Amino acid sequence: MSEAKSKEVLAQERLDARAAKDFAKADQLRDQIATLGFEVIDVAGGFEFRAKDRYPRYASTRDIRAIKVDGDIAITIIVDGFIADAVETVRTIKAHCNTPVIALVVGEPAELVDEIDLQFQLIAITENFGWGENTNALLKNLATKYMVVMDPSTRFLGDAMTPVIAELNKAEFSAVGWHGGLVNTEDEWRSVDDKGPGEVDVLFSYFLAFNCADATNAGGFNNRAIYYRNADMEFSLRLRQSNGRLLQMDLPLEQARHHGYYDTEENFREVQSKKNYDRILERFRGKSAILSPRR
Numbered sequence: 001m002s003e004a005k006s007k008e009v010l011a012q013e014r015l016d017a018r019a020a021k022d023f024a025k026a027d028q029l030r031d032q033i034a035t036l037g038f039e040v041i042d043v044a045g046g047f048e049f050r051a052k053d054r055y056p057r058y059a060s061t062r063d064i065r066a067i068k069v070d071g072d073i074a075i076t077i078i079v080d081g082f083i084a085d086a087v088e089t090v091r092t093i094k095a096h097c098n099t100p101v102i103a104l105v106v107g108e109p110a111e112l113v114d115e116i117d118l119q120f121q122l123i124a125i126t127e128n129f130g131w132g133e134n135t136n137a138l139l140k141n142l143a144t145k146y147m148v149v150m151d152p153s154t155r156f157l158g159d160a161m162t163p164v165i166a167e168l169n170k171a172e173f174s175a176v177g178w179h180g181g182l183v184n185t186e187d188e189w190r191s192v193d194d195k196g197p198g199e200v201d202v203l204f205s206y207f208l209a210f211n212c213a214d215a216t217n218a219g220g221f222n223n224r225a226i227y228y229r230n231a232d233m234e235f236s237l238r239l240r241q242s243n244g245r246l247l248q249m250d251l252p253l254e255q256a257r258h259h260g261y262y263d264t265e266e267n268f269r270e271v272q273s274k275k276n277y278d279r280i281l282e283r284f285r286g287k288s289a290i291l292s293p294r295r
Helices: 003-019 023-035 083-096 110-115 131-141 161-169 212-217 231-241 266-284
Strands: 038-043 046-051 073-079 101-106 120-125 146-150 154-156 175-177 180-183 198-200 207-211 246-248 253-255
Touching: 003 023, 003 038, 003 046, 023 038, 073 083, 073 131, 073 161, 083 101, 083 110, 083 154, 101 131, 110 120, 131 146, 131 212, 146 161, 146 212, 161 175, 161 207, 180 198, 180 246, 207 212, 212 231, 231 246, 231 266
Parallel strands: 073 101, 073 146, 101 120, 175 246
Antiparallel strands: 038 046, 146 207, 154 253, 175 207, 198 246
8 A cells, every 4th residue: 555545544534433433443543643754634525734843852951841741651761873773673672572662763753654653653853962962851851650761772572561661660760760879889989890680879871761751860860971871870960869779680681782882983972971980089989878789
């Protein structure tokens, strides 16, 4: 079936739904037509179409407006290059859950546009103020109860969302994630030891889910974090300082090549990582009371 016929069929179904006063279905069909790049307009005797952008583009994250999603949780991915990686990740998410997915893309989204549908939407920005501001912009403009931040190199092997949502709904932990660990106090907080599933001090943004209210109360992510590395650790310790608890879980996920680390210019990577970690040491080192029980 051609795209033109597809949108016409959807528009007729929408008219039928409106006639049957099934307005929820009509709205869903309208949104489905929008993913094809058209706005449906009601006219006497039927409908017509008006071309529209399939995704919003902003100068920077500071211009982003409210992001519409249904449900209590959304998955977010920050995409700065390596578009093919993001495409593969989005496809694995769709294969294993129906959770809404939002990609914040720095620059041109290229073939990622082809993944837009009722589950997946993207936002493009021209100016990049860095990982911390990008993540905070998503946190600020999503009205969901929970939010997942994940890396474009992390892939779903199964349903990771059902156990995550179940754990967050217990309200015992402010954040849950796939990889994390305990701060090593014996080397003056300069490393983190992975102790496996259980309560932890820090979680990493390969896959990190959290309560949005708790994250906001803790101050969110540091806007000075240009690069992701160690910025998620600082966020974790902010949560713990605000009396939030963090849980590391076994989840059906895998790590593909982490381009954001291995294929980033080495000097930039090391300088920005160190800046992020220096802030952690300055603010938190020695404050053992905020750490989780040792194990």
